[in-house]
Amino acid sequence: MAHAQKAKSRKTAKRTAVKTKARSGMSRRHAAARKEKRGKRRTLRNVGGVLGKQGIQRGGKKEEESFAVARAQENPIIAPMGKNDWEAWQTFNPGVILLDDKIHFLYRAIGTDGISRLGYAVSNDGFSIRERMPHPVYQHAMTHYSFNIHSYLSGGGWGGCEDPRLTLIGDTIYMAYVACDQGLPQLSLTSISKKDFLERNWKWSAPKNISPPGMIVKSGCLFPETIKGKHVILYRIFPDIWIDARDTFDFPNGAHLEGAPEIKIRPRFWDSRKIGPGAPPIKTKYGWLLIYYGVDERDSSRYKMGAMLLDKDNPAKVVYRSRQPILEPDEWYENEGHKAGIVYPCGAVVKNGELLIYYGAADSFVCVASADLDEFLESMTHERTPRIKVNRVRK
Structure with a gap:
């Protein structure tokens, strides 16, 4: 018993x-x-404030001001769909654009064949997806199907099109993305008319490889308007952000980027190992707001998010730059996925005075964080703790 x-x-x-x-x-x-x-509320370190010369931290010590988390409760807002083979494994790193008061997404998707393609979704409020297409809307023409170590290390898969950034200039939507084929990752540029985009006639122009010969370019984005008559593009060649100013984005006869490293990593900061442009710049009263990503030499497995303001007439001049990350990979959806410890911005818009930042989490999900734009900018320019809005669940 x-x-x-x-x-x-x-x-x-x-x-x-x-x-x-x-x-x-x-x-x-x-x-x-x-x-x-x-x-x-959980807290993060303050967005920072005024920096004197770029790369110099006053006193060599971190400042530990904090502000309310800006993540949306709805996160993740896009996740893999097992019923669709092409997006069954990962959905992340979305390019976004605001058209007709709706936010349109082109997100990177990896499916059972290991190829990165772009899917389409749309949201009315920026936090919940109203519609999502069941098939990809853009695919880079692959000439060689085999394992690509560069593509695998940048989110997984064997190749394809990665990490789109969307910019509307006139009636044309430009898309810069990383093309991974048999060689080195290259920055490619394609475009589509606004009319075709809204009508979902996916008539993209033939993509052009605009990377400097023999160079790995892992991210790039365009300014939405000319600066002193020039079209300006930001891109990353390890470890810095490079800037090129051109007469046109046509890149005729095999022309390629010919810029210089203008925005550099900062020793002993959270972005001391590498940085890159995240969302295409947004024009504000203080200058161009650039949301960017960075990696710390002392914490090299984690991608974090920062913000800087660039001079409106000379984007190579950094006016303000966050001393601490504005977002770090702390939530489960930023750590439970293909790669732990990743918040990677690819798009941002301003809707009804609210800054909406879209990012890939753990190389697996699409997420959104937000703040009141005016308060966010004031916090950067006046070295005070900002009051960042926490989004409530939308029904």
């Missing part, structure tokens, strides 16, 4: 342990939502 009771107790304990283990992953995934519902 005693033996039977002991055996029963062992079975009960084992079942309890299994249930506890099964629940642990779910509890981690919903921890942030539960905390927000209870009204408890």
